[in-house]
Amino acid sequence: MVNNETESPRLRGWLTMSLGLLALVLGGVWTLQGLGRIGDGLMSDRTGWAVVGGVLIVAGLALIVLGMRRRSAGR
Numbered sequence: 001m002v003n004n005e006t007e008s009p010r011l012r013g014w015l016t017m018s019l020g021l022l023a024l025v026l027g028g029v030w031t032l033q034g035l036g037r038i039g040d041g042l043m044s045d046r047t048g049w050a051v052v053g054g055v056l057i058v059a060g061l062a063l064i065v066l067g068m069r070r071r072s073a074g075r
Contacts, residue, residue: 013070020063027056 033043034050043049 012073013067017064017067019062020065020067021024023056023060023063025057025060026059027053029053030056038054 008047029038030043030053031050032038032053033041034046034048034053040046
């Protein structure tokens with residue numbers, strides 16, 4: 001049935017997981033730049049950026065887990 005209103009939407013949690021994936025990738029890049037593994041730039045060899053990137057990775061993982069829980073709760 002296409003118009004069954006008791007069925008939850010299939011796209012539940014996709015925004016949370018997408019933001020989590022973006023945070024995960026961005027945190028990885030910031031961490032690698034802060035550790036001096038990626039090119040020359042303003043963020044290279046700066047420990048602060050490595051720490052901020054690590055925190056962003058953890059936040060991204062938490063968002064991905066939250067989004068996956070929302071998807072499984074919607075079924």
